[in-house]
Amino acid sequence: MNQSELFSQIQQKSSFLCVGLDPDLEKIPRHLLSEKDPIFSFCKAIIEETADFAVAYKPNIAFFEALGAKGWETLAKVSELIPKDIFTIADAKRGDIGNTSKLYAKAFFESMDFDSVTVAPYMGKDSVSPFLEFENKWVILLALTSNPGSMDFQLIEDKAGKPLYQSVLEKSQEWGSPQNLMYVVGATRGELIGEVRKIAPDHFFLVPGVGAQGGSLSEVAKFGMNSSCGLLVNSSRGIIYASSERDFAQVARKEAEKLQLEMRELLEKYL
Numbered sequence: 001m002n003q004s005e006l007f008s009q010i011q012q013k014s015s016f017l018c019v020g021l022d023p024d025l026e027k028i029p030r031h032l033l034s035e036k037d038p039i040f041s042f043c044k045a046i047i048e049e050t051a052d053f054a055v056a057y058k059p060n061i062a063f064f065e066a067l068g069a070k071g072w073e074t075l076a077k078v079s080e081l082i083p084k085d086i087f088t089i090a091d092a093k094r095g096d097i098g099n100t101s102k103l104y105a106k107a108f109f110e111s112m113d114f115d116s117v118t119v120a121p122y123m124g125k126d127s128v129s130p131f132l133e134f135e136n137k138w139v140i141l142l143a144l145t146s147n148p149g150s151m152d153f154q155l156i157e158d159k160a161g162k163p164l165y166q167s168v169l170e171k172s173q174e175w176g177s178p179q180n181l182m183y184v185v186g187a188t189r190g191e192l193i194g195e196v197r198k199i200a201p202d203h204f205f206l207v208p209g210v211g212a213q214g215g216s217l218s219e220v221a222k223f224g225m226n227s228s229c230g231l232l233v234n235s236s237r238g239i240i241y242a243s244s245e246r247d248f249a250q251v252a253r254k255e256a257e258k259l260q261l262e263m264r265e266l267l268e269k270y271l
């Protein structure tokens with residue numbers, strides 16, 4: 001999916017919601033545990049109920065690979081289930097020497113047909129470029145993450161007072177373009193989202209951290225939206241674990257709809 005197709009989905013659905021699929025056997029409703037593949041049944045129900053409001057799904061690979069070979073099979077089945085007009089993100093946070101990154105890219109873009117994969121910038125250009133070589137696929141580079149530990153490295157300033165995350169944004173724009181490179185920017189970072197937007201005016205941001213991590217959707221829109229929206233705002237636990245009972249999928253639908261209604265207003269306000 002290219003940038004204008006993504007923007008057109010956002011306009012059609014009046015939504016920039018990404019539903020995060022973080023299925024944990026210890027958290028999914030107990031009645032599903034008797035099913036042949038409880039994680040698949042859980043994700044299927046969530047996707048079916050939330051697809052009207054979502055423009056992206058983000059399976060976090062950790063929750064699947066923790067289950068071994070079976071988890072990878074489930075991930076493949078789940079990714080095939082996502083409607084084709086909805087953007088898919090493999091949240092895998094990969095990146096290694098070029099030779100190895102090439103195989104990570106093949107895993108997510110060829111063996112499975114994800115539109116994008118999250119990548120860590122730490123190993124530099126040759127670790128990121130192999131992902132960028134795939135046509136019509138996206139790298140989503142970690143820039144300013146939502147967790148408290150982002151302070152440890154990302155906010156450290158160089159001698160000129162420039163924080164590391166800003167160097168990541170500037171340097172990486174030499175590797176990819178707004179057509180194949182997005183950035184992870186945490187919803188918990190408040191006004192700093194505006195600083196990121198100044199450095200990367202045309203790139204899409206994947207913004208995790210609303211809901212369970214306490215980030216504010218209205219602040220994200222205020223500081224981060226551009227003329228093509230430029231935002232995919234993720235909520236995982238706030239949607240998928242809103243109920244742990246038999247009604248979990250219907251309650252997830254209500255939570256997704258609530259976010260979409262807020263997003264509709266924000267799109268009307270800022271676009």
Ligand SMILES: O=c1ccn([C@@H]2O[C@H](COP(=O)(O)O)[C@@H](O)[C@H]2O)c(=O)[nH]1
Nearest residue numbers: 060145146147186208212213235236237
């Ligand atoms: O900076 C980051 C990067 C990735 N994540 C991931 O997004 C979801 C957030 O889940 P919630 O339940 O909505 O908090 C999860 O998969 C994280 O691994 C992030 O939170 N922050």
